[in-house]
Amino acid sequence: MTRTHQSGNNTWHADGPAPRTEGLPGWLEPVVEAVRTVRPEQLSRFLPPEDGAGRQSAVLVLFGEGEQGPELLLTERAGSLRSHAGQPSFPGGALDPPDGDPHGAGPLRAALREAEEETGLDPGGVQLFGVLPKLYIPVSGFVVTPVLGWWRTPTPVRPVDPGETARVFTVPVADLTDPGNRAMAVHPSGYTGPAFLVDSALVWGFTAGVIDRILHHAGWERPWDRDRRVPLDRRA
Template sequence: MTLALRLRAALEEGHRRADLLPLSDVRDPRIEGEIALAPAAVLVAITDRPEPGLILTERSTALRKHAGQVAFPGGRVDPSDADEVAGALREAQEEIALPPDQVDLIGISDRYQTFTGFDIVPVLGVIPPDLPLRAQESEVASWFEVPLAFALDPANRIRREVEYAGAMRAYYEIHWEGRRIWGITAAILANLSRRLGHDRLAA
């Protein structure tokens, strides 16, 4: 069975098996009450290798928001995009020159609502290994590939707490080769790990 078929089957089974994740896991813990949310999407691009990898970016330090942070390729869904999938593919092409026709779409994982007002849809896709990706310097400082098994292994996920507005707020972080994967990106990976059955296997 191909990687794409295995992932598609695991994701479909995860959506059938699991109830909705706790509210604290699908929205930024700083959100209180209802807020206006704009549609956004990220591409969870998985490389088709014997040991699959995951493509992540390091945002430019010149950006006004989330400068220097590790993120998935993605961003706001434009009115010209047909849907969130189209938005994720367009953003990945703009940010790292990933051709949309090279993405074998798998499905979507759990949405994540951010404190900055975005409703993010993670779009999963399998891509060929070693594509000539290129970072768009105005937004992306660099891109890198982390082993998918490492990124999804709950043993590599650290739960932290920080005080914000008088209350303790929890978040995840993952460390790989000197890079810190945290916040929204780590939360999406934690949810994907559960959907694909990694947390269940570790229990």
């Protein structure tokens, strides 16, 4: 029998944290349902290699509620980083050996740990409620598990290490669903994918792809002009 106990806002099995959906705000119900039913191929055309290659990592897709309603927590990566420099992203990073099984509680541990290290948030105020299928970032070789959370008790956030994180900010979901803030990003390499022009930031790449699919499968997406193009610099 697997033993469980409550700690803060999360359920913890013997091998680590586990998502729970009790007590979430009603507006998150479409997201919870999407997490239950979505298939990997419905999220991205880039799925983990069948040979198991790739570095295991996790990101925290953290929903909160601010002055403008539901919102998402994002960071802007430092411009000096070797991969994805300067890009807005979810807090997250690679799994460490102490995180444990990458197919079990490891990604949940890593998502909370990395979010705390990058933004200073208190993990005790976060209720994890779902895990999306693992996805792949070919350019960096990361296999990423998106872990979804509800920021039940918000705490102050900031860039803890400016060498890693340039900015920590929240974006209202209303801004993300606004058709006027949506476009397709086009990179000189040939990459084309969804983008969001919000809060003086251009959100594109993996992060924008995950947001785009969550909005779509939660039924929050509004019709937008997919012919609108935003060119990216080759250094992006």
